[in-house]
Each structure stands twice: as C-alpha cells, then as structure tokens.
Amino acid sequence: MLTLQEPLMIVTDLDGSLLDHHTYSWQPATEWLTRLKEHHIPLVICSSKTAAEIVPLQQELGFGGSPFISENGAVVHYGDAQSALTGQLSPQDYRAICHTLLNLRQRDGFKFIGFADVSEKEIAEWTGLAPALAARAKMREASESLIWRDSREQFDLFRVRLNEAELELVQGGRFWHVMSKGSGKGAALRWLLEHAPSSASPRSRRPITIGLGDGPNDAPMLDSVDYAVVIRGYSKNPVLLERADKQHIYRSTARGPEGWVEGLNHFITPS
Structure with a gap:
C-alpha cells in the first residue's frame, strides 16, 4: 500500500x-x-x-x-x-460550440435542450442545485451540457455531425457534454x-x-x-x-x- x-x-x-x-x-x-x-x-x-x-x-x-x-x-x-x-x-470556445449546435439543430432537426437554451431555474430543477449554484453552472467556457430528446438513429447521426465539426460527445452522470475533440x-x-x-x-x-x-x-x-x-x-x-x-x-x-x-x-x- x-x-x-x-x-x-x-x-x-x-x-x-x-x-x-x-x-x-x-x-x-x-x-x-x-x-x-x-x-x-x-x-x-x-x-x-x-x-x-x-x-x-x-x-x-x-x-x-x-x-x-x-x-x-x-x-x-x-x-x-x-x-x-x-x-x-478546447480550440473552440462556448460561443462557437453553441453556434454549431444551433446550426445542426436547424439543419437536421435534432431534438435536444442545452444549458444555453434554458434559465437558471430550469437547471436548478434538473440538478437539484440552488438557483445561485445553477447560475454558476451556466458560466461555461468551452463545452455545452445537454439533454437528448430524440431517437437512437438521430443520436448516431448527431455524433457524425459533431465529428465533422471537430466536436465530440461525452457522457456524464446527468448530461451529455459537447466539447472539442481530444480535450x-x-x-x-x-x-x-x-x-x-x-x-x-x-x-x-x-x-x-x-x-x-x-x-x-x-x-x-x-x-x-x-x-x-x-x-x-x-x-x-x-x-x-x-x-x-x-x-x-x-x-x-x-x-x-x-x-x-x-x-x-x-x-x-x-x-
């Protein structure tokens, strides 16, 4: 030991x-x-x-x-x-990642909801965090957290689209996290x-x-x-x-x- x-x-x-x-x-x-x-x-x-x-x-x-x-x-x-x-x-900052996600949602019709789409109150409801702590969770620098609300087939396509944009999807305890490849x-x-x-x-x-x-x-x-x-x-x-x-x-x-x-x-x- x-x-x-x-x-x-x-x-x-x-x-x-x-x-x-x-x-x-x-x-x-x-x-x-x-x-x-x-x-x-x-x-x-x-x-x-x-x-x-x-x-x-x-x-x-x-x-x-x-x-x-x-x-x-x-x-x-x-x-x-x-x-x-x-x-x-991450070579892509939070703003750039959210911009890519918005474009993918509009182009391919993916159904998901990210922290950028909701208020501190909704994040508090998702996580059980106090509202003040949920506000800190929104202060992101280089990744987005989201909840997937679409089919398995669309999820597989989503991964492909992220890969094309030099992004990847990582599974956490509560959310999926979108971030630059290799980070x-x-x-x-x-x-x-x-x-x-x-x-x-x-x-x-x-x-x-x-x-x-x-x-x-x-x-x-x-x-x-x-x-x-x-x-x-x-x-x-x-x-x-x-x-x-x-x-x-x-x-x-x-x-x-x-x-x-x-x-x-x-x-x-x-x-």
Whole structure:
C-alpha cells in the first residue's frame, strides 16, 4: 500500500464521487480531506462542473488555489490566486460550440435542450442545485451540457455531425457534454502534469497519482493515473478502462463520498 509520506496527488471527479449524487454532500470524506491537507497532498478536482462552480467549492474543502480541471477537461486552471493561469485545451470556445449546435439543430432537426437554451431555474430543477449554484453552472467556457430528446438513429447521426465539426460527445452522470475533440479529462490531466508540475505537486516533479471517478466520462482520467478508483455510480453504462494493470484498479461497493473513502482506504495506509 501507499503511505501519506509519499509524493501523492489525488485527482477526483465531483458529482457522484467526492460529492453525493443527490445531496452534493462531501461530509463523509471529511477525515480523509483533513489527512490530505495535513500531509500537503494536493487535491486536483477534475469535473464537468464549471470554474465558477469549482473555485468556491475548493475554498469550502480547504484546497483553495489548487490546480483544477473543469468542463470535462476542456479547461485547465493552475497557479495561485494572484497568478492564476488558464490553459483552454478546447480550440473552440462556448460561443462557437453553441453556434454549431444551433446550426445542426436547424439543419437536421435534432431534438435536444442545452444549458444555453434554458434559465437558471430550469437547471436548478434538473440538478437539484440552488438557483445561485445553477447560475454558476451556466458560466461555461468551452463545452455545452445537454439533454437528448430524440431517437437512437438521430443520436448516431448527431455524433457524425459533431465529428465533422471537430466536436465530440461525452457522457456524464446527468448530461451529455459537447466539447472539442481530444480535450477530455485524460488529456487535460496529462497536460497539467506536463505544464505545471510544480503547481500540481510541491513535493515531486511527477507525483504518484490516484484518480477517483464514477462515470464513463471519467474513464480517460482513470486510465491516465497510476492508481484508479472506480466508484459505484448510477450510469446505465459501465466505466470501461483500457489499462492492463488490473492490480492498480479498485471498484468500490459504496457510492459517492463513501465510495471515495473506500477507494483511498484501499490504496493508502492512513497512519
């Protein structure tokens, strides 16, 4: 097992992982979060949430100023509060992506509804978030979240059309996410480790990474870390990893933050 004295870095998804899928509570993970802070182990959030959602949560968790990956890997943030740097891996920004989606809907008649189409109130109803938090979810930089309301045949054509526009579709816990090709969580994590090693881990230029996630969109990130925790989730589709080192993969029996704790207990000796 690993120890807290080693140069670790924890890379975590939020919804359904560190945060409860229904209540968004992280309290069951309090003891482990305290241990990480006491041993100066960085907690890198890697989520479909926006930067506007992640920054206040970092402060709440006690990891303010840490690097993080937002919008499923479309954007990477690193550096302290005074010299924050942003690496937008997506060559297409939010406005451009929404423009393409509007054109595709008008041309092919696709039936879907995105965050750009609705108010904060509707997003709050979809997610269970408070209206103020739902407003932060609309502050997008390089990806769009949507609900598909059309046939399977149209969905397959939609993927084709997105591919032609250099976009891809990623499945999250609640929504489908449209973003530029090649800008997923795995690519973002590799970019962060390469470009901001001192910010990512103060102890080592290449930390030992432990990733935790519950959805199919987490698979690229979980394939890019040294140790992977697949938290039991609610998605109908399984989290399929391509890595061959099965001994470095753990699948939790518990969901949400309880599963998050279970995964860290499996790989790290807490004492």
